[in-house]
Amino acid sequence: MSELDEESDDEPAETDGGVRAYTVRLELVDEPGELLRTLEPIANNGGNLLSIHHERGNITPRGHIPVEVDLECPPDRFEGIVEALREAGVNVIQAGADRYGEELNVILVGHLVESDLSDTLSVIEGNTHASLVDLSLAAPEGMDAVSSARLRLAVDTGRAEDALETVREIADEKDFCVVEPLLGGDA
Amino acid sequence: MRLAILGAGAVGRSVADLAGEYGHEVVALADSSHAVVDESGVAVADALGSKDAGDALGSSDPADVFETDYDVLVEATPTTLGDAEPGFSHVERALTDDRHVVLANKGPVAERYEELRALEADSAGSIRFEATVGGAIPVCSTIEDCTPQSVTAVRGVLNGTANFILTRMAAEGLDYEHVLAEAQDLGVAEADPTFDVDGTDAALKFVILANVLSEGGFSLEDAEVTGIQNVPGSALDLAAEDGRTIRLIGEATREGVRVGPRLVPENGALAVTGTRNIVQIETKNAGSLHNSGRGAGGPETATAVLSDVGRLPSL
Numbered sequence: 001m002s003e004l005d006e007e008s009d010d011e012p013a014e015t016d017g018g019v020r021a022y023t024v025r026l027e028l029v030d031e032p033g034e035l036l037r038t039l040e041p042i043a044n045n046g047g048n049l050l051s052i053h054h055e056r057g058n059i060t061p062r063g064h065i066p067v068e069v070d071l072e073c074p075p076d077r078f079e080g081i082v083e084a085l086r087e088a089g090v091n092v093i094q095a096g097a098d099r100y101g102e103e104l105n106v107i108l109v110g111h112l113v114e115s116d117l118s119d120t121l122s123v124i125e126g127n128t129h130a131s132l133v134d135l136s137l138a139a140p141e142g143m144d145a146v147s148s149a150r151l152r153l154a155v156d157t158g159r160a161e162d163a164l165e166t167v168r169e170i171a172d173e174k175d176f177c178v179v180e181p182l183l184g185g186d187a
Numbered sequence: 188m189r190l191a192i193l194g195a196g197a198v199g200r201s202v203a204d205l206a207g208e209y210g211h212e213v214v215a216l217a218d219s220s221h222a223v224v225d226e227s228g229v230a231v232a233d234a235l236g237s238k239d240a241g242d243a244l245g246s247s248d249p250a251d252v253f254e255t256d257y258d259v260l261v262e263a264t265p266t267t268l269g270d271a272e273p274g275f276s277h278v279e280r281a282l283t284d285d286r287h288v289v290l291a292n293k294g295p296v297a298e299r300y301e302e303l304r305a306l307e308a309d310s311a312g313s314i315r316f317e318a319t320v321g322g323a324i325p326v327c328s329t330i331e332d333c334t335p336q337s338v339t340a341v342r343g344v345l346n347g348t349a350n351f352i353l354t355r356m357a358a359e360g361l362d363y364e365h366v367l368a369e370a371q372d373l374g375v376a377e378a379d380p381t382f383d384v385d386g387t388d389a390a391l392k393f394v395i396l397a398n399v400l401s402e403g404g405f406s407l408e409d410a411e412v413t414g415i416q417n418v419p420g421s422a423l424d425l426a427a428e429d430g431r432t433i434r435l436i437g438e439a440t441r442e443g444v445r446v447g448p449r450l451v452p453e454n455g456a457l458a459v460t461g462t463r464n465i466v467q468i469e470t471k472n473a474g475s476l477h478n479s480g481r482g483a484g485g486p487e488t489a490t491a492v493l494s495d496v497g498r499l500p501s502l
Contacts, residue, residue, distance in 0.1 A: 105429055105450055107422050136428060138421035150425035177417040179426070179433055182342065182449040182457070 019072045021050065021157040024082065025094040027064040035067070041084035047073040064091070070157065102160055103133070104153040106167055110176035113143040120170055124151070127166040129159035188287075188496050189226075191215040191252045193277055194263035195235070195244060197485035198291045198318065202261055202492050203231045209493040214257050217249040219264070224255050253280055259496055263291040263318075266391065268407060271295040278303060278314065285311035287502065289495040291318035291488055297391040301403040311502060315495035320392045321345055321464050323487035324480040327399060328494070333470050335400050340440045340469040345392040347462030347482050348376045348383035349415050349435040353448075354460045357423040357432050363416060375462055385414035386435060386446040393437035393444045401441045413447035426450055432458050 028034045035054065042049060050070040058066060073081060082095045112120070117137075125132055130153045139147035155163045160183055171178045188211045192199050195218040206213050213231055215224045223234040223245025238244045252260075260281035264274050271294030278295055281288045283306070290296055295303055296316045307314050320326045330338050344350050348370060355366040367384070370376035382388045390410040397405040415435050426432050434457060436449040451457045456477050459465045464482025469475050481487040 105426075105431060107425055107433070107450065109417060109419060109422050136425055138425050140421050146419060148419055148422040148425050150429065152429070177413070177448075179418065179422060179448045179450055181431075182436055182438075182451050 019048070020075050020078075021070060021072050021159075022078055022095070023157065024069045024071065024085070024092060026067045026069065026085070027060060027091040027093055028067055030059075030063065030065055037088065038067070038069075038085065038090050041088045041090070042069070042071055042081055045073075045081045045084050046077045047071040047081045066093070102155045102157055104130070104155045104160055104163060105150060105181050106153065106164070107148055107150050107179040108167075108171060108176045109148045109179070110146060110171075110174065111144075112137070112147045112149050112176070113139065115174045115176075117149070120174065121151075123170045124153070124163075124166055127163050129156040130154070130163035130166065188212070188258040188499065188501075189214045189256065190259050190261055190496065191217075191255055191257035191281075192261040192263060193217050193249070193252060194261075194265070194292070195238060196263065196265065198488045198492070199261070199263035200235055201485035201489035202263060202291075203229070203235065205486065205489050205493060206231075209497065211259075211493070211496055215247075215252040215255045216244065217247075217252050218244050219249065221245055222247040222249045222252050224251050226256055253284065257286060258502055259287040259289055259499060261289050261291070261492055261496075262295075263492070266293045268294060268298060268387075268391075271298045275299055275302070279306055282306040282310035282312050282314070285502065287312040287496075287499045288314045289318070289492050289499075290314065290316040291492055293319040293391045293395060296398065297394040298406045300395075300398040300405070304403060313499065315498060316395065317495045318488045318491035320395055321466060321478070322480070322482040322484060323490050324464060324466065324478045324482060325491070325494070326396070326466050326468075326478060328498070329468055329476065329478055330396070330399055333468065333473070333476070335402075337471045337473075338400055338468055339471055340438060341393070341396045341400070341466055342436060342438045342469070343457060343464070343466035344389075344434055344459055345437055345464050345466065345482055346383050346386075346389040346435055347464055348380060349386075349389070350459060350464070351375050351462045352384065353415060353418070353423070353433055353435065356418075356420050357427065360420055360424065362420045363418065384416055386412040389435060389437045390444060390446045393439040393446060396439040397441070397444045400439060405444060410444035410446060412445075415448050418448050427453065430454075434458055 053068040133152040133154050136150045190213050203213050203216050213229045214226050221243040223229050224247045234244050262277050274292040275295045278288045296319050317327045352366045390412045394405045430453050431450045432453045433448050437446040465479040467475050467477050
């Protein structure tokens, strides 16, 4: 076990807000045992493997094999997993924040302030698969008139519809109009 | 082909005007109260001139149209919802008489699709309805060419009025009411724009597409429809902050039909501007196809009718 492994095995995983899905793109050398060597640091650092896409037929110009790994872990453990992979000599191509799950923009229109905006946001954040990244409010007619808010949500991969359903429910309850993103298709 | 045209509004008149150019002959033309019938070819300009002067289109009764020796009935009467009458009965009569029918009227295809197909199955004639979806844009024929089974979804903008209003709101920072008034002055929006802005018109088109994908099963009441009346200028500003805009987008899949204001990338294919329409046809094996163009207008829609006529087998 490497030093890093020991360090991160000290305490149980901090699960503030639960686990999140991440995608990591790697490049492996085409040698026996390489894939297994890659997966160990993930498991040893609190990551739960969801899927592995091993593109054997698709060799990179440097003769490596691209592999895409989907995993789940508490957000504060992800950096540790990436470091452990690099420590183990695995070539990590992409593990940036912009690859973590999906981002969702949605606009709400209505009496947002009067109807308790912070309650609305906490209901949306109550969905374990979504968290609010930022919010932009436009109330040109004043806070007690109809206003619009754009919510940017970070959503676990494959959970966009689930998160949107939470938004729809609270919008329905508070009589907001929802402008949803167009998912699917290359709009 | 010998055409009998029901409806002398923008589309019916343009079909009559352009039929000769496409190698067809008009043998009957009717509005809701009169008809002109001539088996050796209707003098279209004279008949329409007479209507424009406030006189009758011709001396015959609209019912006489069905007694004419025609090959294709062009159903271009105004779209009606629910039982889709009188359009539906016109189609029924023509199919029962073993004639072809080309529809520009959305009502029967959106509301009574299975009944139309059942009538067609018992007839020597067949039905086509390219003009009901997206005016000049080949949508139904593209799906037909891809074969409906390999199309997984159709999305897009199929109402020019709503798209014009949203485009102007975003560009000028104006509110809905201001832009609607402007659209009415320009003739882009009708005096009563309800069906355009509340999403009904777009929904009818996407219901038709869902019917094509699923071989029936949908009508307007199955569609989930939201209009653009409640979209304020501030919502478009917020969307623009993030490189997005709002468009009235319809989606038809085998699961259902949905029409509503949606966030789309500002420079994406679906964010067409002005009155332009677009459809994105998502296929199983060939990615997405985009067809864009004029989604309304007399001559534009008439070209779709005449393309359909050209695809019909001889009886």
